[in-house]
Amino acid sequence: MAIFRTTATKFKSPVNRKSLFPYLLLAPGLLYLAIFFLAPIATLGQMSTKTKNSDGVTYSQVFRFQNYIDAFLQSKEQFARSFLYGLLATILALAIAYPLAYGIAFKAGRFKNVLLVLIVAPFFTSFLLRTIAWKQILGEEGPVIKVFRALHIIGPTTSLTASAFAVVTGLTYNFLPFMTLPLYASLERIDPRTLEASGDLYANGFTTFRKVTVPLSMPGVVAGTLLTFIPAAGDYINAAILGNPDTKMLGNVIDARFFRIVDYPTAAALSFTLMAAILILVTIYIRRAGTEELV
Amino acid sequence: MAKDASTSAQGDLVLSNLTKSFGDFVAVDDLNLTIPQGKFFALLGPSGCGKTTTLRMIAGLEEPTNGKISIGNTDITYAKPYNRPVNTVFQNYALFPHLTIFENIAFGLRRRGIKDVDAQVKKVLELVELPHLADRKPNQLSGGQQQRIAVARAIVNRPALLLLDEPLGALDLKLRRQMQIELKWIQTEIGITFVHVTHDQEEAMTMADTIAVMNKGKIEQMGTPEELYDSPKSAYVANFLGQSNLIAGEVEGNDGENSIVNIKGNKVSVPKNRINSANKSVLVGVRPEKFRIVASGKNTSGNILNGGKVSDVSYTGVSTQYQVEMPWGQELMVFEQNDDNEPMLRKGELVTLSWEPVFTFALDGSENVRAGA
Numbered sequence: 299m300a301i302f303r304t305t306a307t308k309f310k311s312p313v314n315r316k317s318l319f320p321y322l323l324l325a326p327g328l329l330y331l332a333i334f335f336l337a338p339i340a341t342l343g344q345m346s347t348k349t350k351n352s353d354g355v356t357y358s359q360v361f362r363f364q365n366y367i368d369a370f371l372q373s374k375e376q377f378a379r380s381f382l383y384g385l386l387a388t389i390l391a392l393a394i395a396y397p398l399a400y401g402i403a404f405k406a407g408r409f410k411n412v413l414l415v416l417i418v419a420p421f422f423t424s425f426l427l428r429t430i431a432w433k434q435i436l437g438e439e440g441p442v443i444k445v446f447r448a449l450h451i452i453g454p455t456t457s458l459t460a461s462a463f464a465v466v467t468g469l470t471y472n473f474l475p476f477m478t479l480p481l482y483a484s485l486e487r488i489d490p491r492t493l494e495a496s497g498d499l500y501a502n503g504f505t506t507f508r509k510v511t512v513p514l515s516m517p518g519v520v521a522g523t524l525l526t527f528i529p530a531a532g533d534y535i536n537a538a539i540l541g542n543p544d545t546k547m548l549g550n551v552i553d554a555r556f557f558r559i560v561d562y563p564t565a566a567a568l569s570f571t572l573m574a575a576i577l578i579l580v581t582i583y584i585r586r587a588g589t590e591e592l593v
Numbered sequence: 594m595a596k597d598a599s600t601s602a603q604g605d606l607v608l609s610n611l612t613k614s615f616g617d618f619v620a621v622d623d624l625n626l627t628i629p630q631g632k633f634f635a636l637l638g639p640s641g642c643g644k645t646t647t648l649r650m651i652a653g654l655e656e657p658t659n660g661k662i663s664i665g666n667t668d669i670t671y672a673k674p675y676n677r678p679v680n681t682v683f684q685n686y687a688l689f690p691h692l693t694i695f696e697n698i699a700f701g702l703r704r705r706g707i708k709d710v711d712a713q714v715k716k717v718l719e720l721v722e723l724p725h726l727a728d729r730k731p732n733q734l735s736g737g738q739q740q741r742i743a744v745a746r747a748i749v750n751r752p753a754l755l756l757l758d759e760p761l762g763a764l765d766l767k768l769r770r771q772m773q774i775e776l777k778w779i780q781t782e783i784g785i786t787f788v789h790v791t792h793d794q795e796e797a798m799t800m801a802d803t804i805a806v807m808n809k810g811k812i813e814q815m816g817t818p819e820e821l822y823d824s825p826k827s828a829y830v831a832n833f834l835g836q837s838n839l840i841a842g843e844v845e846g847n848d849g850e851n852s853i854v855n856i857k858g859n860k861v862s863v864p865k866n867r868i869n870s871a872n873k874s875v876l877v878g879v880r881p882e883k884f885r886i887v888a889s890g891k892n893t894s895g896n897i898l899n900g901g902k903v904s905d906v907s908y909t910g911v912s913t914q915y916q917v918e919m920p921w922g923q924e925l926m927v928f929e930q931n932d933d934n935e936p937m938l939r940k941g942e943l944v945t946l947s948w949e950p951v952f953t954f955a956l957d958g959s960e961n962v963r964a965g966a
């Protein structure tokens with residue numbers, strides 16, 4: 299009878315010196331960030347505390363932090379609207395994307411890949427064009443308004459375009475894929491056997507969804523809501539194309555200050571304020587969602 | 594314990610004509626069996642023979658293509674998994690990764706609104722000897738620890754029926770033996786029916802009241818461990834449960850309780866009630882440890898086969914394993930206890946094999962000698 303002897307295969311331990319390789323891998327990305335993110339941010343920061351000289355063209359650095367207060371007080375309505383619309387769009391996108399992602403992950407079978415391609419397909423046409431298309435969809439000749447009127451959801455004279463409704467709809471639509479894909483990824487990762495185990499342990503379908511599926515998909519929910527909320531709150535195209543003067547968001551104010559009124563310091567101060575506000579909100583959100591343990 | 598009516602079925606588990614097909618492939622083929630309440634039942638069989646599929650149908654995770662499952666008088670064939678008085682220890686544990694060990698175990702209790710969750714979880718954690726891990730997450734446990742938590746998560750519910758799908762596969766030998774004793778103790782203590790799937794035959798033999806040997810979706814033979822070992826009804830079972838020497842012979846006559854079988858000129862006795870063949874040509878079965886082996890020419894008694902030649906010897910500590918080549922070319926396996934001072938026989942030596950007739954069984958001669966080996 300054969301005698302089995304375990305042959306101790308000795309692997310050569312990796313050369314024990316700090317390899318530069320990881321840094322080399324990081325270098326291009328870091329360089330890119332330094333040139334195209336950090337440098338502009340610094341310039342923007344400098345600009346935010348300058349004032350316009352009397353020639354109306356040049357600016358001088360006077361460290362006028364009052365710029366921030368002025369800018370904020372002038373546009374606090376748009377500021378609030380940015381967050382409100384961003385939040386509404388995020389909630390709506392979550393409500394639409396969750397069942398969608400769930401269906402693709404668990405019920406789609408061999409159509410999974412086709413459906414995923416369809417989710418991304420809109421990106422093949424321009425963002426601007428798709429937003430303009432919503433004007434048609436919601437317009438007087440479009441199908442939506444007819445259905446709404448027929449169901450008496452809105453009166454015969456109310457229109458849907460140039461409204462807060464249109465802006466939020468546009469935002470929801472435009473950022474839906476950013477919600478759907480991370481949700482799908484986290485749902486797809488759930489081991490179906492844990493769902494079976496839940497059923498085996500006396501949880502019915504709904505309880506299993508609440509106690510197992512939802513908690514396990516939290517990383518996707520957090521990623522999706524961030525990827526939707528952050529760009530949605532900073533967006534101005536939807537408000538510009540689908541809104542009216544009363545639905546302007548902070549992005550529209552920044553746009554106007556930069557390119558129409560040419561008031562760089564105010565625009566810069568607003569940009570910073572928006573950035574800081576989003577950052578604070580996101581930090582609180584991630585803390586509360588406690589995703590560190592989940593991902 | 595609070596239990597609603599649907600989950601309170603008690604009694605024997607009965608599978609009738611249970612069949613499951615995946616497309617053309619029949620994974621479980623017309624299974625009929627009754628598992629008495631409170632018994633330890635082991636389902637033994639090679640990989641892919643349909644053990645997990647059978648358990649999944651009992652648990653309600655797979656719908657049978659045909660047949661019926663009932664516990665006592667309650668038909669549960671199409672009941673939802675959460676409405677069955679059945680819990681499962683999954684082959685791959687399937688612990689909830691987002692919950693602590695404590696909450697994993699408490700899951701079933703909480704779903705049924707049981708009051709003293711704390712005490713019960715703590716008790717079962719003691720039982721599996723992992724109380725210090727209550728606050729960890731499953732991915733912070735070793736495979737063996739996860740397996741024990743999976744057992745704890747199921748038994749804490751004290752179901753009428755516990756299904757265990759190779760629950761000890763990831764444990765080292767020592768821990769495995771310990772858990773076997775533990776499980777057996779739990780089973781007798783709380784008196785619930787265990788259906789234990791394993792491909793470790795020793796595990797099945799030591800733990801089970803009844804063993805069913807499965808092969809290709811069918812049950813080959815069912816009985817107590819002794820029955821299966823001493824009187825296998827097919828070459829498959831003879832080879833799958835332990836090792837067997839199967840030697841072709843012809844039934845030639847009678848001698849009281851025994852039949853006389855001619856094996857290439859050697860006359861041997863086989864108890865009639867251990868002959869499982871309608872044919873004259875049979876396979877005489879002898880377990881390797883039942884043989885006595887002596888140097889050729891020495892005295893011995895019982896059934897005797899002459900003219901063997903030792904072709905291989907290996908010493909394993911408690912026993913010495915010989916391979917003996919018979920005059921007709923067949924290699925026979927002999928395990929000899931190292932409990933005397935007899936010198937070890939050497940390779941090439943001529944030997945005589947003998948054994949007591951009561952240790953013989955016989956199968957139909959048309960069976961494949963190598964089935965299940």
Ligand SMILES: Nc1ncnc2c1ncn2[C@@H]1O[C@H](COP(=O)(O)OP(=O)(O)OP(=O)(O)O)[C@@H](O)[C@H]1O
Pocket residue numbers: 615618620638639640641642643644645646647684792
């Ligand atoms: N969902 C399925 N679709 C198709 N075939 C399946 C499916 N589930 C199981 N089978 C097949 O059914 C057979 C029995 O599978 P099963 O999981 O019951 O085996 P098993 O006896 O538990 O094996 P093991 O000891 O390896 O766990 C296998 O051949 C397997 O390939």
Ligand SMILES: [Mg+2]
Pocket residue numbers: 644645646684758
């Ligand atoms: Mg299996």
